Amino acid sequence: MDLRALKTFEACVRLGHFQKAAEELQYAPSTVTLQIQRLEADLGVSLFIRDGKRVIVTEAGRWLHQEAGTLLKSVQSIRQTVSEIASGEGGTVRFAAIEPIASQRLAAVVADYCRLHPKVQLTMEVSGSQPIADRVRSGELDFGICSVPSAKFMLDFEPLFEDQLGVMMHVDHPLAKRDEIAVSDLAGLTVLVKEPTCIYRKLWERAVSQTEPHPFSCMEVGSFFVIQQMLKEASSVGVVPMYSGLELEGSLVIRPFSDIHPIVPLGIVYKDKHLLGKATSLLMDAIRAI
Template sequence: MDLRALKTFEACARLGHFLKAAEELQYAPSTVTLQIQRLEADLGASLFLRDGKRMIVTEAGRWLQQEAAALLKSIGTMRQTVSDIAAGESGSVRFAAIEPVASQQLAAVVADFCMKRPDVDVSMEVSGSRSIAERVRDGELDFGICSAPPAALLLEFEPLIEERLGVMLRKSHPLAGRDRIEARDLAGHAVLVKEPTCIYRELWDKAIGPTGRDRIACREVGSFYVIQRMVKAGFGIGIVPMYSGLEQDGSLSIRPLADLEPVVQVGLASRTKPLLGKAALSLMEAVRGIGEPVPNAG
């Protein structure tokens, strides 16, 4: 069944006249007549009866008119949706990011993107670097914001920011008044760190080495927010990335470690760009804005 003939039939049935349908479709009247004849021959049924100058739709024609109208509307919607997806104005984007980058830097970027492109379905998850990289490799995520993925995953990685670990303390803590805080100063204090699979925990363990791990008593906490709350409540000190946003109500302070330089690069991990949709590429471009300098604590 020729889609153009079906469109011609719908116009004829709706307007009740072949000539009016020809004018609307900008066809020659003979073209309209030929298309209707071919459609009737293809279906083996008469779709119109002539009553003087009027064209009356038959019973079979009335049923086909309803179906054709619905089909043509659906096709129009499909065309528009495909066009919008190609332009990045529709479609879906699924990505994940590590904390605290997700809450401290990405939340505002994603909110702005969603307001500008309300028809794009954006799904943002928070996870660890290893999991993010593997899911990007498997195609479950369009891209991720994480530390550099292993070379074996064959992902593209674009560094955006360089994060440094610091020490989170209450401003009333004895160490908060020191000009310098060194790793050895943490001995005897309850030090709150993330779980072993977290890139920031890996960075901490690498920075202090086996000797430091023997001297400093660490307690594992699976959330930077919980670390923040525990420090504010007066229990221990936290090892966290240096974000001023983590300093709560002016009661906390994040200080650098004078004798250590624990630094990690965080950036965009993705498969090859041709595999990504326009909306995903547009959101990635917006995310690149976090690579600009931001005020840090310390």
């Protein structure tokens, strides 16, 4: 069945007259008549009974009118959805970012994006760099925000910014009065660090390995937020990225290192930009503009 013929049929029944249907659809009356005849021939039934200039809908016609109305609305919905996906106003976006970039840099951008594109179904996850790269490669994620992936993943990487590590501590800690902290200043302290798979933990270990051995101990904590909360109550220190948003006024401060410069480049990873939807590309552009 031709959708145009169904649309013409729906208009004929709704308006009760072929001529009125032709005027609404901007067809010649003969075109309306021809489309109805072809539709009847295709279905093998009469949809109208002609009574002079009047047409009466048959039982089959009444049933078809109900179903055609539903179908035409569905087609219109499909057209609108496809159009929204093509323009970036609809569709789905799946991405992940490492912490604390997710909360400190991306949260406001994503919230603004959702406000501007309310019909986009967006999923934002927080994970580690390697799991993000693995899921982008497998197609589970459209893109990710993380450190440079291994070459074996064969992903494109666009650098965005660099994160530098510092020392977080309570404002009353003796080291808090210093502008910079040397690794040797941590001697005798317990240093809170992330888990071994975390890019920041790896960065810390690489940097410290290049200095003289210093007698401090490390405690693994799986969350920067937990490190933050622990330092509010403890005399230990934590190694964290230097984000002012992680500091707590009157409670916690972050100081840079003086003798090491642990910096890690971070950016967008994706598999093939030609396969990315418009909505995904718009979000990536918003993140690039940070």
